[in-house]
Amino acid sequence: MGSANSHRSRYNMGMRAGGAMISKPGLGWPFDQSPFHQGERALHELYGRRQQIDFAARRVIQDHLTEQHRVFFGQLPFVLIGSVDHEGQPWASMLVGRPGFVDSTDPVILRFEADPLPGDPLLRHLVDGAPIGVLGIELPTRRRNRISGRFQTLDERGFAIRVVQSFGNCPQYIQGRDLEFLQERPSANIEHSDRLTLHDRTMLAGADTFYIASASPGGPEDISAGADVSHRGGRPGFIRIDDDRTITTPDFVGNYVFNTLGNLSVEPRAGLLFADFKSGDVTMIACRSEVIWEGEELRSFAGAQRLVRFHIKQIIRLRGALPFRAVGSTEVSTEIEGTGTWSEAVQAQKASRELARWRPFRIVKKDKESRNILSFVLEPADDGGVAAHLAGQFLPIKVLAGDDGSHLVRSYSLSEVANGRTYRISVKRDGIASCWLHDRPTGAVIDVLPPRGEFIFNTATRKPVMLISAGVGVTPMVAIVNSLLVNDMRTRHAEPIIWLQAARNGGDLAFAAHIIHKVRHHANLSAHFVLSAPNREDQAGRLADHVGRIDRDVLARLLPTSDIDAYLCGPGGFMQSIYDALLGLGVPDRQIHFESFGPARVLRKQEKIRPAGSSQLIRFGRTGKAIAWSSSFGSLLGAAGVAGVTAPYGCKSGVCGSCAARLVRGSVTYTLPPVAELDDSEILLCCTVPEGKDEVVIDV
Ligand SMILES: Cc1cc2nc3c(=O)[nH]c(=O)nc-3n(C[C@H](O)[C@H](O)[C@H](O)COP(=O)(O)OP(=O)(O)OC[C@H]3O[C@@H](n4cnc5c(N)ncnc54)[C@H](O)[C@@H]3O)c2cc1C
Ligand code: FES
Incomplete structure (x- = not known):
């Protein structure tokens, strides 16, 4: 083991004098002070979970290792270490060794009897009281446990940390793998650069996992501050290489504790580590992060709650450094199956822009949901993507089911969330189109338009x-x-x-x-x-x-x-x-x-009591009925419904043409681009609203 520098950074470098912050082992977090720092707490607040997370964390987070955690760490062939260099830049490292190389004979001390991988600068970060994050993952069982601690001692055989926080994590997004040690110790090739090479691009493009180290600065008595290292998983293709110094990754729904994002909100620098268990290559990246909270890119990536962009400062490549290799097949985590990839996201963006283009989709699965409702899973039958939708929206479909061989257009609500690859609709056996659909075998092709609709869950709500x-x-x-x-x-x-x-x-x-x-x-x-x-x-x-x-x-x-x-x-x-x-x-x-x-x-309350003539009038010519326009009607079809006028109606999305009517006077504007073919004097009631101040007269 080499010796450690004795520099101090602005990070918390020690426990309170005399170890006064260390409590007696017991269950749960023993301090009044929150285990979370201000950056984490701000995110709990933002998502309306401050009390819930605080309550749960005080039961789950310990200030020592339980017997179960000590046994767990002793079984691992590798652990991830998050550390901070003398400039405050976090780094993620992988420490490897035969099971038993991580050991704990004292509930507040964890020892690592291993050298860092050749070329890893970890030893230089091990200074008195330095913040250290530890992540243990047992790949075959997907169990994981995390520790936040402080560096304590270094000797010829390894180093030890003092535990500040210790907690278990669920196995979500972790891919199951089996590892086998090589006969001989590998000799690693070490490379340094400030940008991604072709080798890195290939590695990142095929990666289904990476690890991210982050840290929060804090005073010497702040037991909520320190370093963390976390796992990020996705389907291969979930990491996008924007250019040779920038990558972007999705952030999926997690446990709302926000250890990583909380740290990044107060210190945007991060350390990434990619490990290829087949070749034994490890790539360590020091970077600065930028969190993207909204936008089309985010919406089109199935399952993404946020995106994180990483601007690369430094790369250390350790080729063939790992002493083990993955054997057998990877057990794909079920949570990952519902998430997207960047190529699907690009296809989804393209597909959602073509609002009026019918595209062929194949029925790939049929499931019985009740006596008369079948679900149909549809996937593109061309080389296009699947436009993203929001829960509650519907899918217009076109089927060749008319008696005279004509097309019928119908709308069906999507009964599953967007996954970037398929749609699911669930159809009740009823009239012509629905019966036709029920009778189709898997493999049959129908035409669909991108999803649409205003019936969307308000995700900002904090209410029951x-x-x-x-x-x-x-x-x-x-x-x-x-x-x-x-x-x-x-x-x-x-x-x-x-x-x-x-x-x-x-x-x-x-x-x-x-x-x-x-x-x-x-x-x-x-x-x-x-x-x-x-x-x-x-x-x-x-x-x-x-x-x-x-x-x-x-x-x-x-x-x-x-x-x-x-x-x-x-x-x-x-x-x-x-x-x-x-x-x-x-x-x-x-x-x-x-x-x-x-x-x-x-009929909404205000619609029942609204006096006619209070604003612009909509007159339904043939019936003699009229109603004052209200934006709450949504469309002229909505206005007809409220006025008690029966107007023909089908897809409610400007597609089927059932609601076409002649505009006698006034002018209207479309809220959706109309797909149905119309005469010059006709409008579609389901997707038009009055324009200007003049009375609108429709021949209904
Ligand atoms: C936004 C939206 C979302 C929708 N989501 C769903 C969904 O998720 N699942 C779903 O199943 N449906 C949904 N629908 C309804 C769907 O679009 C169709 O209207 C429905 O499937 C009926 O179409 P059809 O061609 O089978 O029936 P049609 O042939 O159009 O018949 C419509 C109704 O009239 C009856 N009928 C037809 N001819 C006669 C006759 N001669 N005498 C008496 N009755 C007759 C039929 O039995 C049927 O009840 C949705 C509609 C909209 C607008
Ligand atoms: S109801 Fe189908 S176009 Fe209006």
């Missing part, structure tokens, strides 16, 4: 959410709940989610098993099935939480507070009665959202 559906109206709700409860481990919405689903009987209740599974994994989700005519089987299985209809009493019983966001989808009469009941129970009008699959529309 009620998702209320009847029959096939459940489809957008499934996408919404899946977008919130991302997988069995992660929720994007910490407040209560109340699922209320109505059907005739258990045979008609689609997605019930899926929702029951979600309830088992997510404490904030409760599901209530309301059956109007349960059969004997339903009664025996006690499927129904309530027999009858969803009415004011049912809602009053389940409402945690009147300050909720409610999302409704089902037949018009159903939604109107629920809307009226929710209003009566004090739920604010603007917090009730609905989607209609047919022409029926919910």
